[in-house]
Amino acid sequence: MSIFFQQLINGIILGSVYALVALGLTLIYGILHVPNFAHGMIYMLGAYVSYFLVVEYHLNFFAAVGLSMIIMAGLGVVIERVFFRPVQGASRINAFIVALSLLIILENGAVLLWGAEFRKFPPLLDQQVSFWGISITLQRLLMTVATALLILVLHFFVQKTLVGRTIRAVGQDREAALLIGVNPNRVGSMVFALGSALAAAAGSLIGPIFLVHPHMGMAPLLKAFAIIILGGMGSIPGAILGGLILGVIEGLGAGYISAAYKDLFAFGAMVVVLSVKPSGLFGREEK
Amino acid sequence: MVMVDIFLGESSILQEISMEMAEGEVIAILGANGSGKTTLLKTISGLCRPRSGEIRFNERRIDRLPPEQIVRLGISQCPEGRRLFPYMSVVENLQLGAYWRLRKGEKVREDQEKVYHLFPRLKEREKQMAGTLSGGEQQMLAIARALMAGPKLLMLDEPSLGLAPLVVQEIFSTIRQINQGGVSILLVEQNAVMALNVASRGYVLEMGRVVLTDHRETLLKDERVRHAYLGG
Known part of the structure; x- marks a missing residue:
């Protein structure tokens, strides 16, 4: 039984990071209808920025994460303005190709700048916490708390504030949003800023657990796409729940069957859900 | 209050539109499907741009302003x-x-x-x-x-579309109430009888042109309007 709880906890921890990556992706897709393949690269760049801030500038880890989120939010705004806004309103395939190109440019840019080697964060809060026969490091616990906080803040912002409402308004009916006086370009910048900050947070928080390297963004990117398809494209609760489900399936699958097949379980779950509910768990049927 | 002089609209749907509206008026825009009624409202709201011509609202040119500024000036649209x-x-x-x-x-x-x-x-x-x-x-x-x-000017695009006659009655009586509260109204309708019941004047559009404009009594009696939009 203790294996079960241990793997459940591991799955939730992993799943909360997946959820964070998926949230940014689903926000950008749901509002701007851009499949942002570069999202995984923002995750990777965010991890690098935090890494350098901690190692070179000896910043406190959480301050580094915060700063990295701000810097990546800025980069997200630039990316939206320079690359995605010009293809807004053109055929969807254009945004698709722009996003793919960005993925390749950013990933290879990182190799060019920093080399392909793996980098390790200095150990951080690695004392163990044990309860009910489960043990996790304090760092993982803090990471999960930080992730949960970010998700709550985002949820509150999007659901309850006026600015959050304008974001949802543009997602639900762009022309109607224009007519009530919303500037959709400003909403586009904001959505990219938010999504990129979340990706940077996820990459930075996971950095000390795994390693930092230029290709670290690919797997979470693919998983995040699986999650938002599983949860329903554009749905925020879908991304949160989808992330947790995927993390738990991976955790349990790795614990009971084999860690080698964990991706199989994740994508298998996606296929099963879609065959039963094609629009995803929280998906809205196309009008 | 509003002056529209469009010679050529975006994607050439509007060809020649000239209309004027005073404060407090209710004006009806009539016409068949595809005559350019909706495009006219979109052009006033700033969603479409006229290629030549100008639109003025309280003397100020608005045909180059983005929609978010037009709504701030007091023009609000209830879209189709x-x-x-x-x-x-x-x-x-x-x-x-x-x-x-x-x-x-x-x-x-x-x-x-x-x-x-x-x-x-x-x-x-x-x-x-x-x-x-x-x-x-x-x-x-x-x-x-x-x-x-x-808004100072409320533009309504086909408010009766797809609604039961009783509901349409209710909505039109509210439109009258809104106008009595001091809001000018530009009403686009296919339901010409309903529209001319609340409007004092009307413009008839055909293929993106104003082909007829007059007071409601005259329009209601006009042979072409009766034939085309009032069902005989």
Whole structure:
């Protein structure tokens, strides 16, 4: 039984990071209808920025994460303005190709700048916490708390504030949003800023657990796409729940069957859900 | 109050439109499907740009302004097909209608009470998702949302579309009430009888041109209007 709880906890921890990556992706897709393949690269760049801030500038880890989120939010705004806004309103395939190109440019840019080697964060809060026969490091616990906080803040912002409402308004009916006086370009910048900050947070928080390297963004990117398809494209609760489900399936699958097949379980779950509910768990049927 | 002189609109749907409107008036724009009625409203709102010509609102040229500035000047549109935010509640839709005023820090509580007074049914459904309302209620909400922007000119695009006759009656009597409250109204309709019941004048559009304009009595008697839009 203790294996079960241990793997459940591991799955939730992993799943909360997946959820964070998926949230940014689903926000950008749901509002701007851009499949942002570069999202995984923002995750990777965010991890690098935090890494350098901690190692070179000896910043406190959480301050580094915060700063990295701000810097990546800025980069997200630039990316939206320079690359995605010009293809807004053109055929969807254009945004698709722009996003793919960005993925390749950013990933290879990182190799060019920093080399392909793996980098390790200095150990951080690695004392163990044990309860009910489960043990996790304090760092993982803090990471999960930080992730949960970010998700709550985002949820509150999007659901309850006026600015959050304008974001949802543009997602639900762009022309109607224009007519009530919303500037959709400003909403586009904001959505990219938010999504990129979340990706940077996820990459930075996971950095000390795994390693930092230029290709670290690919797997979470693919998983995040699986999650938002599983949860329903554009749905925020879908991304949160989808992330947790995927993390738990991976955790349990790795614990009971084999860690080698964990991706199989994740994508298998996606296929099963879609065959039963094609629009995803929280998906809205196309009008 | 409004002066429109368009010689060529975006994508050439509008060909020659010349119209004028005074403060406090209710004007009807009549015409068949595809005659350019909706495009005309979109052009005034700033969603489409005229290629030549100009549009003035209270003397000020507005045909080069983006939509978000036009709504701030006091022109609000209730678009065809209602275009509500379907996954938001009635009250959220109303608040968004007042978006630019809330951003300026204005209080809109009173206006909300006012639109609830006009459409008591919306107050009963305050917390309900807009997408789950009946067709008539959705139309009421669309008009109410447009009113929350605090317009001097309210443009309504086919408010009777797809609604039962009784509901249409109700909506048109509210439109009259809104006008009596001091809001000028530009009404696009295929239902010419209903439109000319509240409007004092009308313009008839055909293929993107104004082919006829007159007072309501004359239009109601006009052979061409009767034949084309009043069903004989």
